[in-house]
Each structure stands twice: as C-alpha cells, then as structure tokens.
Amino acid sequence: MNASAFTTLRLERVGHVLRVTIDHPTNALNAVDAALHHDLTMLFAGLRRETEARAVLLTGRGKAFSAGGDFHWFPTLREPGRLEALRRDAKQLIWDLLDVELPIVAAVNGHAMGLGASIALLSDVILMADTATIGDPHVRVGLVAGDGGVAIWPLALGPARAKEYLLTGDPLTAAEAERIGLVNHVVPAAALDGEAMALASRLAAGAPLAVRYTKLAVNKLVKDALNVAFDASTALELVTFQSEDHQEALAAIREKRAPAFKGR
Numbered sequence: 001m002n003a004s005a006f007t008t009l010r011l012e013r014v015g016h017v018l019r020v021t022i023d024h025p026t027n028a029l030n031a032v033d034a035a036l037h038h039d040l041t042m043l044f045a046g047l048r049r050e051t052e053a054r055a056v057l058l059t060g061r062g063k064a065f066s067a068g069g070d071f072h073w074f075p076t077l078r079e080p081g082r083l084e085a086l087r088r089d090a091k092q093l094i095w096d097l098l099d100v101e102l103p104i105v106a107a108v109n110g111h112a113m114g115l116g117a118s119i120a121l122l123s124d125v126i127l128m129a130d131t132a133t134i135g136d137p138h139v140r141v142g143l144v145a146g147d148g149g150v151a152i153w154p155l156a157l158g159p160a161r162a163k164e165y166l167l168t169g170d171p172l173t174a175a176e177a178e179r180i181g182l183v184n185h186v187v188p189a190a191a192l193d194g195e196a197m198a199l200a201s202r203l204a205a206g207a208p209l210a211v212r213y214t215k216l217a218v219n220k221l222v223k224d225a226l227n228v229a230f231d232a233s234t235a236l237e238l239v240t241f242q243s244e245d246h247q248e249a250l251a252a253i254r255e256k257r258a259p260a261f262k263g264r
Contacts, residue, residue, distance in 0.1 A: 001050055006043070007025070008023065008025065008035050008036040009022060009039050009043060013052070015204065016052075016054040016055065016201070017057055018053035019059075019200075020043065020056060020058045020059075021061055024036055029063070029064040029066075030060050030067060031069065031071075031073075032066060032068060032114070032116070033069075033072070033073040034076075036066070037086070038089070041093045044097045045096045048101070050100075050102060054102060054204035054205075055103050055201070056102050057197060057200040058105070059109050059193070060112075062110065064109075064116075065108045065132070066113070066119070068114025069114055078241070078242070083238050090234060097119065097122050097123075098222060101212040101213075103124045103211055104124050104125075105123065105124065105125050105126075105200040105203065106121075106124075106125070106127065108126060108128040109189070111134075111171075112132065112135075113171070114147065114149075118136070118148040121152045121182070126184050126185075127185045127192060127196050127199070128183050129186075130174050131174070133171040135165065135169065135170060141246060141249040141250065142246035143246055144236040144237040144239075145233060146233045146234040146235075148226060150166065150229045150233040151226045151233075153165060153182075154225070155222060157181065243264065245264065
C-alpha cells in the first residue's frame with residue numbers, strides 16, 4: 001500500500017493498525033467524485049493484498065465520513081461510456097471490500113450518506129460519533145440505491161424497516177442507528193478516534209488467521225445477499241441516471257426548490 005498513490009485518502013501505520021482517513025482536498029464533506037471513487041476502488045483492491053497490518057481503521061476528516069455522491073459529478077456520468085465504467089468500478093469496489101481479510105473498524109465521524117453509508121455498513125465493526133448521521137438518500141435525487149444499500153440495509157434491519165429508510169432517504173441520528181441495530185456503538189465525538197483505535201488494536205492483537213477466517217466466513221452471508229441484489233440494483237440505478245426525474249432532482253438542488261417528479 002503506497003500512501004502517495006492516493007489523492008483523497010491519507011494512510012498511516014500505527015503499530016499493526018493501518019489507519020485510513022477519507023480526506024478529499026477539494027470537498028469539505030468528502031463527497032464521492034471521480035477522484036475519490038477511484039481511490040476507494042484502489043484502496044480495497046490493495047487491502048486484499050496487505051501483509052503488514054492486522055487491522056484497518058477507516059474514518060473521515062472533519063464533519064463528514066463521506067456525504068455520498070458529488071452532485072457536480074453526476075452530470076458528467078451521462079457522457080458515453082462513463083456509466084458503464086462506473087458500474088464496473090463500483091462492483092469491484094464492493095466485492096473487494098468484502099474480500100479484505102483484515103478486520104475493518106469504521107469510525108463514522110460525521111455524515112455517512114449513500115456510498116459512504118454502504119462502505120461503513122459493509123465494514124466489520126461500526127462506531128459512530130454521537131453527532132454523526134447515516135442514511136441512503138439515493139431516491140431523493142431520483143436514483144436507485146445501487147451501491148450495495150439494497151443488500152446491507154435489509155440484512156442489518158430486516159426488509160420492512162430497511163425499505164422505510166431506503167424509500168424515503170431519511171437520515172438516522174447516531175442514537176437511532178444504534179437503537180435499531182444498524183451500528184455497533186455510539187460514543188461522544190471527542191472519544192471516537194480513541195475508542196475506534198483501541199478496538200482496531202484489540203482486533204490486531206488477536207490470532208490473525210482465526211480473526212481473518214472468521215470474518216471471511218461471516219462475509220459469505222453478506223456476499224450471498226449482494227449476489228441476489230447488487231447487479232439488479234446497479235442496472236436499475238444506471239436506468240434512473242438517464243431519467244428525467246434525476247435531472248429534475250439536480251435542477252431542484254441547484255435552484256433551491258422542491259423537485260416535481262413525474263415518473264419518467
């Protein structure tokens with residue numbers, strides 16, 4: 001893992017823990033654009049081959065873990081070939097994340113939305129700051145949740161409760177996310193980093209083969225859910241990227257008004 005290869009991620013080794021911070025230099029909310037999507041795809045591919053660390057701590061800089069897709073990036077995805085390239089990278093990103101053998105502790109320091117939420121929820125243990133929020137608001141911009149949300153939310157919460165949040169796009173407070181079992185622990189914001197590092201260090205001190213193989217065995221259940229839902233949801237997301245409703249949602253955001261969706 002060469003830290004200099006990334007422009008939107010910071011890597012630091014602390015003993016046997018590899019600390020990864022989402023730190024987009026041009027976006028205060030660590031929103032996902034081409035650069036961050038590329039770096040995340042490279043990160044999880046690289047973590048599959050990581051041999052020095054025994055655990056990973058994944059967090060964000062500032063007031064956001066990752067606030068989801070960058071609305072300024074979305075219009076460029078309508079260019080020929082861009083959506084297909086994104087589909088391939090998106091699938092590789094999620095599958096590589098699940099195939100990382102090292103335990104990943106997600107320290108959700110702030111807003112975790114869309115893909116940011118999916119990455120956090122597909123990690124192994126999720127800690128949230130008490131000031132953080134999490135949600136999957138794809139539908140609010142006229143899109144299907146095609147980056148793993150349709151699999152991991154029902155797996156964590158059950159279909160009915162998951163559909164409530166996926167169909168409304170409503171965000172959850174940290175307290176609510178912990179109450180319904182979406183995340184493991186909520187801690188005061190000032191204590192998040194220390195608590196997450198302590199847990200990552202504890203996992204790193206465990207028997208490496210037992211820890212890694214137990215994780216891989218559990219993740220087979222997660223991968224089964226993704227095998228059922230991921231390709232279909234991603235294909236439907238690409239369809240909605242081309243919809244008038246998606247364009248209306250982006251226009252409404254620019255013009256600071258409520259969208260008028262027409263179902264086409």
